Amino acid sequence: MANEAGSYLIGRQSATLPPAAPASEDKLFAAQRIDGQQLEEQRFHHCTFANISFKDTTLRRCEFLDCAFLNCYFPEGSPGQYQLRWLEVLRLRFPQGEHPEL
Numbered sequence: 001m002a003n004e005a006g007s008y009l010i011g012r013q014s015a016t017l018p019p020a021a022p023a024s025e026d027k028l029f030a031a032q033r034i035d036g037q038q039l040e041e042q043r044f045h046h047c048t049f050a051n052i053s054f055k056d057t058t059l060r061r062c063e064f065l066d067c068a069f070l071n072c073y074f075p076e077g078s079p080g081q082y083q084l085r086w087l088e089v090l091r092l093r094f095p096q097g098e099h100p101e102l
Contacts, residue, residue: 017039030048030049039060044065053073054073
């Protein structure tokens with residue numbers, strides 16, 4: 001996976017979640033815990049998410065287009081623990097066959 005993961009990081013500018021602007025393109029979001037936060041009306045295009053914890057995070061009206069998620073934590077459980085609403089996911093990649101229930 002090291003070679004595969006590296007290819008997702010090249011050419012990406014580091015950024016933090018939640019982003020200041022409603023649209024992010026070609027960004028790298030890495031090593032963050034956004035546990036319990038809300039992301040609303042955000043657009044992520046060609047972004048990489050590496051080692052991000054989405055525990056108890058609510059995503060509302062967010063769009064992920066051509067994004068990669070590497071070693072991110074998407075908890076399993078009841079909707080009260082984790083909510084996805086109006087989430088559009090297109091061409092999303094989860095290395096090693098791991099992915100959340102969307």
